[in-house]
Amino acid sequence: xxxxxxxxxxxxxxxxxxxxxxxxxxxxxxxEDRLPAAYAEIPEISQGTLEACKAxxxxxxxxxxxxxxxxx
Numbered sequence: 282x283x284x285x286x287x288x289x290x291x292x293x294x295x296x297x298x299x300x301x302x303x304x305x306x307x308x309x310x311x312x313e314d315r316l317p318a319a320y321a322e323i324p325e326i327s328q329g330t331l332e333a334c335k336a337x338x339x340x341x342x343x344x345x346x347x348x349x350x351x352x353x
Contacts, residue, residue, distance in 0.1 A: 286347075290340070290347060293340050297333070298337050301333040301334045304329050307326050308330050
């Protein structure tokens with residue numbers, strides 16, 4: 282992997298981490314401020330949070346493998 286590709290992957294990981302953090306914030310706000318009245322929002326927000334965290338984890342695994350010089 283070239284330095285440029287590694288830099289792009291690092292940028293992607295940071296972007297995905299930000300997105301996951303935003304979803305986590307939505308989940309936190311739901312739990313802290315709107316439950317139990319907004320219970321119907323639980324599936325959508327929890328699924329979005331789960332998917333965002335998985336996307337970050339997969340990209341982070343690829344980045345770590347690339348930094349070690351292996352493939353994921």
